[in-house]
Amino acid sequence: MSTSEPSARSQVENSAAEALRRHALARGKVQLLPKCAIRDFRDFAVWYTPGVAAPCRAIQAEPDMAYEYTNKGNSIAIISDGTRVLGLGDIGPAAALPVMEGKALLFKYLGGVDAVPLCLGTKDPAEFVRTVRLLAPSFGGINLEDIAQPKCFRILEALRSELDIPVWHDDQQGSAMVVLAGLLGALRIADKSIRRVKIALVGVGAAGVATFRLLRAAGADPARMVACDSKGTLHRHRHDIDAQQHEFAEKWRICVETNAEALEGGIAEALREADVCIAFAKSDPNVIKPEWISSMAGNAIVFACANPIPEIWPDVARSAGARIVGTGRSDFPNQVNNTLAFPGVFRGALDVRASAITDEMTLAAAYELANYAAERGLTEEAILPRMDDPEVVARVATAMKAQEQGIAKLARTRAQLRQAAAKAVDNVRRATRLLMQAELIPTELHSTAPGQEPVPQLSDGTSEEPRRCPT
Numbered sequence: 001m002s003t004s005e006p007s008a009r010s011q012v013e014n015s016a017a018e019a020l021r022r023h024a025l026a027r028g029k030v031q032l033l034p035k036c037a038i039r040d041f042r043d044f045a046v047w048y049t050p051g052v053a054a055p056c057r058a059i060q061a062e063p064d065m066a067y068e069y070t071n072k073g074n075s076i077a078i079i080s081d082g083t084r085v086l087g088l089g090d091i092g093p094a095a096a097l098p099v100m101e102g103k104a105l106l107f108k109y110l111g112g113v114d115a116v117p118l119c120l121g122t123k124d125p126a127e128f129v130r131t132v133r134l135l136a137p138s139f140g141g142i143n144l145e146d147i148a149q150p151k152c153f154r155i156l157e158a159l160r161s162e163l164d165i166p167v168w169h170d171d172q173q174g175s176a177m178v179v180l181a182g183l184l185g186a187l188r189i190a191d192k193s194i195r196r197v198k199i200a201l202v203g204v205g206a207a208g209v210a211t212f213r214l215l216r217a218a219g220a221d222p223a224r225m226v227a228c229d230s231k232g233t234l235h236r237h238r239h240d241i242d243a244q245q246h247e248f249a250e251k252w253r254i255c256v257e258t259n260a261e262a263l264e265g266g267i268a269e270a271l272r273e274a275d276v277c278i279a280f281a282k283s284d285p286n287v288i289k290p291e292w293i294s295s296m297a298g299n300a301i302v303f304a305c306a307n308p309i310p311e312i313w314p315d316v317a318r319s320a321g322a323r324i325v326g327t328g329r330s331d332f333p334n335q336v337n338n339t340l341a342f343p344g345v346f347r348g349a350l351d352v353r354a355s356a357i358t359d360e361m362t363l364a365a366a367y368e369l370a371n372y373a374a375e376r377g378l379t380e381e382a383i384l385p386r387m388d389d390p391e392v393v394a395r396v397a398t399a400m401k402a403q404e405q406g407i408a409k410l411a412r413t414r415a416q417l418r419q420a421a422a423k424a425v426d427n428v429r430r431a432t433r434l435l436m437q438a439e440l441i442p443t444e445l446h447s448t449a450p451g452q453e454p455v456p457q458l459s460d461g462t463s464e465e466p467r468r469c470p471t
Contacts, residue, residue, distance in 0.1 A: 015331065016308075023098060029105040030117070035071070064409070067140070073350055074424075075114045076141040078103050079132055082119055083148035084171070084206070086307045087283025093119035096146055103145060103170075103342075109432065111343025111393050112424025113350065115143065125151040129158045136163050140350050143342065144169040150248050152206045166349045166357045172210035173362050174338030174345070178384070179211050179278055179303060180218055181369035182336045185383035186324045188374065190299040192275055195219045198297070200270040201227040201254075202288065202311065203281035204234065209250045211278060212258070217363055223260035226270040233270055235262040268292045277302045279311040287311035290320035299323045303336050324380050333381035340369060340387055344396025347421045353409035354402035361401045368399035390429075394421040 023029075036047055045051055055069035067073040082096030100117030107115035116139075120131055128151075132142060142165065144156060152169060159167040168174070187194055199220060201208050204227050216222055227234040234241070234255045245252045263269055271277055271292045281287050283306045293302060293312070302322040304310035310327040317325045326334035345365055349357055372395045373384050385392050398417045402408035412420070435441040 029098075029101045030108065030115075066137075067353065071114060072138065072140050073353065074112070075116065075139050076107070076143055076346060076350075077116050077118050077132075077135060077139045078107070078143045078145050079118045079120060079128075079135075080145040081121075081123055081128060081147055083123060083146070084152070085146040087309060090148065093121050100145060103143070106339055106387075107143075107343055107346065109428055110339065110387065110425065111347045112421070112428050113343065113346050125155050125158075128155055129162075132159055133162060136165060139165065140353075141166040141168070141346055143346070144171075146171065147206075149206045149209070150250070153209070153250055160356060164355045166346070166354050168342065168345065168357045169206065169210075170338050170342050171206045173357070173359075174341035175207035175280065175305070176210035176214040177341045177345075177362050177366045178336055178338050178369070179207075179305070180214050180363075180366040181340070181373065182303065182326055182334065182384045183215075183276065183278075183301065184218075184367075184370040185373045185378050186276075186301045186326075189378055189380060189383065190275075190301060190323060192299065195221060197224065197275035198273060199225045199276040199278065200267075200274040201225060201258075202267055202270070202277060202279035203306075204229045204251055204254060205280060207280040207305070208278075209254065211280070212254055213359070214363060214366065216257075217359065218366070222257040225258040226263055226274070227254050227258055228267050228270050232266045233259060233263055235259045235264065237262060237264075268295070271296055273297050275300060277304075279304045279306065281306055281311050283307060283309040284311065285309055285313050285316070288317075290316050293317050293320035293322050296321065302326070304328075305336055307337075324383060326383065330387065334383050335387065336384065337387065340384060340392055341365065341396065344393040344421065345400075347393055347424065348397030348400035348417060349402060351397065351410070351417055351420050352400060352402050352412050354400065355407045355409070356402075358401065358405060358407070360405060361399070364401045365396045365399040368395050371395075390422065390425050393425055394418045397421040 037043065059065045059069060078100045080093065080096050080100055082093040083090045085091050085096045085099055096119050097117060100119060104115040104117050107113040120128060122128055136142065142159060142163065144152070144167065147155060152172065156167065156169045156172065184194065187197065199215065201212060208227065212225065212227065231240065234251070236255055238255050241248055241252050241255055267288060272295045275297045277288070277296065279288060288304065288311045290312070293300065300322045301324045302317045303326045304312050304317065305328045307328040310329065314325045314327055314332050324334070326336035328337045329335060345357060369392070372391065376385060398414045403411060432441065436443055
């Protein structure tokens, strides 16, 4: 065990305690606020009845006018069934809500996108698809989140084919996009080519499958990849997967296309002499052993992406010989996390009214993110920009291929897209600062136990006890 491992565990435990405290005090991370001027009572005659009838009639006559007269063009839904939440598994829709609210916060603060968290009380893929289809008229896009495989693949396919607004499964497309961008930066430092490296994929869930597809599209050689699931390496002789081809079609494709030598075994065998390890497995720091990292090729690259706990602690991986290590966490260097993807991808898609987010758009955005990281200056602890870098959204938004592919309803230049993205992000950050300065968003509250009302701090330092209604 590395001497730094206990401190890493302590860091994680302290972070969890602080997260519980702040969530109890804030009672949620997002809220609705007006975006129209309300000067006096008479303004309601414009914003609501009778004035609101005019835009209603205009939209009835031409449905696309909803983008002009409502917030649809800047609104998306974050939809989950809570069956595959972070590294926590099937915790249900109610327990998934803090994650969806957090995602909505990131969409708004990082991309200026209004996102509504919706956790559905069903595990039935057909009912899920039907519900999203019924909700779609209210939104300009759909972000699918934390859905177990293999149904996540079927749900995404169905909704992409049935809806005329962008549908994106962040655990698939977002994770793969950032992994590719981070890998391109790491390979530059290690002086290796994506076409020649041996890659071990640990975990073949939604993120792992999508990462395989995007790496292949970027030029990685499938024959030089070895993937592992909980039962061992994937290869043509995995009869258990072969027998379930219909249900696990994506996984069987990996069996057929990768591992040219039909290497058998587990993670240890997959990592031997590998240049790259990309893990989307279990939230457990003992999934990958340090001695397995030591068996990798020189200048090894390790992305341990499970959340909230990586598959191996970063310092342990480095001590074992890895040159570059990334995780999904923001409190370690090299956050390889889809927070660098989804705000900008949706910002760009919404700004050109794209009808879809295609694989080509995802690949272009990954290259744009990698190029920006290279322009900033790559180091072993900075293969990607930070998630709070305001330029990230503007750059990723301009990578949209929607106009080139003929699926955009609006024509925008690269400069216009960057300007719109930068303005949207700046407006949100300025508004948040103003609300904090006015104490409408308290920056700190007295500690309270869950179930109790927090006591706001007044500007003079005294406390105002909440008033109770008489019983």
